[in-house]
Amino acid sequence: xxxxxxxxxxxxxxxxxxxxMVAALLWLIIKLSDTYTVTVPFAIHYVDIxxxxxxxxxxxxxxxxxxxxxFKLLNYYFRSKKHRKxxxxxxxxxxxxxxxxxxxxxxxxxxEKIGEYMASNxxxxxxxxxxxxxxxxxxxxxxxxxxxxxxxxxxxxYNYYGDPSATPxxxxxxxxxxxxxxxxxxxxxxxxxxxVNKSIVTKAKIDINDKLKTDVNEVEVSVNVEKxxxxxxxxxxxxxxxxxxxxxxxxxxxxxIVAMKDYAIINNLSFKAVVDxxxxxxxxxxxxxxxxxxxxxxxxxxxxxxxxxxxVQQ
Numbered sequence: 001x002x003x004x005x006x007x008x009x010x011x012x013x014x015x016x017x018x019x020x021m022v023a024a025l026l027w028l029i030i031k032l033s034d035t036y037t038v039t040v041p042f043a044i045h046y047v048d049i050x051x052x053x054x055x056x057x058x059x060x061x062x063x064x065x066x067x068x069x070x071f072k073l074l075n076y077y078f079r080s081k082k083h084r085k086x087x088x089x090x091x092x093x094x095x096x097x098x099x100x101x102x103x104x105x106x107x108x109x110x111x112e113k114i115g116e117y118m119a120s121n122x123x124x125x126x127x128x129x130x131x132x133x134x135x136x137x138x139x140x141x142x143x144x145x146x147x148x149x150x151x152x153x154x155x156x157x158y159n160y161y162g163d164p165s166a167t168p169x170x171x172x173x174x175x176x177x178x179x180x181x182x183x184x185x186x187x188x189x190x191x192x193x194x195x196v197n198k199s200i201v202t203k204a205k206i207d208i209n210d211k212l213k214t215d216v217n218e219v220e221v222s223v224n225v226e227k228x229x230x231x232x233x234x235x236x237x238x239x240x241x242x243x244x245x246x247x248x249x250x251x252x253x254x255x256x257i258v259a260m261k262d263y264a265i266i267n268n269l270s271f272k273a274v275v276d277x278x279x280x281x282x283x284x285x286x287x288x289x290x291x292x293x294x295x296x297x298x299x300x301x302x303x304x305x306x307x308x309x310x311x312v313q314q
Contacts, residue, residue, distance in 0.1 A: 043085035051215045056135040065126040086113035139174035148221040155197040161226040166219040175212040226259040233268040244312040255300040
């Protein structure tokens with residue numbers, strides 16, 4: 001009998017708690033459905049700023065009076081402070097210039113943006129000032145080269161043919177005097193490829209640090225790729241005109257890598273080998289060096305690298 005009475009008390013208590021929770025929920029819904037008028041802060045964040053300009057004190061705070069339901073206010077209060085902001089696009093905003101780099105625009109735009117944020121009508125948003133002001137100053141500028149950055153893994157015998165190029169090959173950067181003066185070139189984001197066996201034309205983003213700005217976000221990068229082969233020529237070693245001497249040997253074999261497309265136009269007349277006589281009287285041999293060579297080859301070796309010599313008495 002006692003157990004049955006205890007169970008009945010537990011059921012009564014559970015029912016009572018459930019009714020209290022339902023009543024509390026209904027009360028909360030009613031309260032959140034009510035309309036409230038509150039004054040809250042919003043940050044104004046300017047975007048689409050001209051590359052040549054800098055907005056001072058971006059994210060400046062403005063206080064607005066909002067009349068809306070409790071539900072919509074929850075959308076505001078549940079967000080962190082850094083997310084309680086609106087974006088104003090200077091590309092889409094009609095602003096007026098004043099003296100000393102000061103600009104202004106109608107506060108109705110801020111009310112419209114806050115209305116979108118709060119899912120309310122702009123008419124429910126009240127701002128004490130009819131005009132919003134901001135300061136925007138001109139940055140220092142400079143034209144710099146664009147350097148394509150590549151990380152290519154080539155198929156066997158293939159390689160770069162000349163340096164990669166960018167179009168445009170230079171861009172204008174903006175920033176503080178110190179940051180701009182200390183920058184002479186801007187690189188692209190790295191272009192990576194594997195098994196490369198043909199030329200590449202692709203877009204690449206500009207890799208610019210946060211302290212600089214530019215109107216150009218990406219460039220077209222061209223990478224010429226060719227198939228290469230090895231070849232060699234025998235070149236006579238030229239003796240300086242003011243010296244009489246015999247060289248042993250008097251020719252040098254030049255081994256080099258050349259693009260297949262240039263193979264036929266390279267011969268021994270494309271090279272000029274000479275001896276380095278700077279330390280002639282202190283050594284028994286003279287180093288061989290190339291005074292003339294084509295720009296479109298890569299020399300692998302010279303054989304011999306040094307030659308013996310005998311000076312002939314005049």
